[in-house]
Amino acid sequence: MKGDFEVSDEQEIEQTDMEESEEEEIPAVTLFSGGMGYVPREEADRISQEGFYGDRLDDGKLELEPVEILHLLERQRIELVDDGGERVESKDIVNLLIEEDTGLWTRYLVFRDLRSRGYAVRSGFGGGIDFRVYARGDRPGPDTANQLVYVLKEGDSISLNDLDVVTEAAAVARKKLVFALVDQNGEVNFYKVAQAILHDKIGDDE
Structure with a gap:
């Protein structure tokens, strides 16, 4: 039987070595x-x-x-x-x-924050997954993402069913699930999400 989900304290996603050029260029x-x-x-x-x-x-x-x-x-x-x-x-x-797309700006704030930290970021694959984030040194194409990001705006809610769906999707894909919470000031905080599985105790006399 599926049970509760645990959200840890704010977590820093592992930063990649990917850096964008800061030199001036013609658009x-x-x-x-x-x-x-x-x-x-x-x-x-x-x-x-x-x-x-x-x-x-x-x-x-x-x-x-x-x-x-x-x-x-x-x-x-x-x-x-x-x-x-x-x-x-x-x-x-x-x-x-x-x-x-009324949710675009919130997702963009998360995308921009991740890029500013040096991450390679690609769009998610549906089911509420907004972004795929790549591990240190990995690149889109030859490598696969190891973390999935679900974006929430402060004040928004997520049902237990939806939470279950995205968490199980991450588990099946063998990827870490991270929630990105955007507050009213546009600040982004990241939270690592872990799924807890509870087993029925059948015939337990204790």
């Missing part, structure tokens, strides 16, 4: 279409390899997810254009993305 002109970003093939390697962003498409372009778009815009590594090639203001894109 990559990136197409914004359908809520996603598309870095042209000639710029894809630079953006992908310096920070491990996006997924490579068959045509060589680099596809960026919304949290990656926000992070690269903040770091001034990309400049967005629309389907007609006209430059799109960053603030307009930010507002549009947040309007379409």
Whole structure:
């Protein structure tokens, strides 16, 4: 029988050695279409390899997810254009993305915090798992993530059933589960989650 779940004190996820370049660079002109970003093939390697962003498409372009778009815009590594090639203001894109996904900004704060600590981070695989975080020295692609991150905003709640689902998913995948709690000031705290299994005592006379 499944029982309680234990949340430890705040835990620091193991920091990787991955560091992004702080040198000035010319922003990559990136197409914004359908809520996603598309870095042209000639710029894809630079953006992908310096920070491990996006997924490579068959045509060589680099596809960026919304949290990656926000992070690269903040770091001034990309400049967005629309389907007609006209430059799109960053603030307009930010507002549009947040309007379409009200939880995006909270997830972005967690994504940004993890990246600032030097982690390689990729999106989760559904079921409430928001991000996959890679172990020290590991890289997306040849390696697999060893930690899964579930994002919560202060004041939000999670049902015991949902908690059970994400915890068991992490256990089945043999990965550590970490909750990221974002407070009202935008500060992020990480908590390691452990699953406790309780067994029925049948025929126990004590």
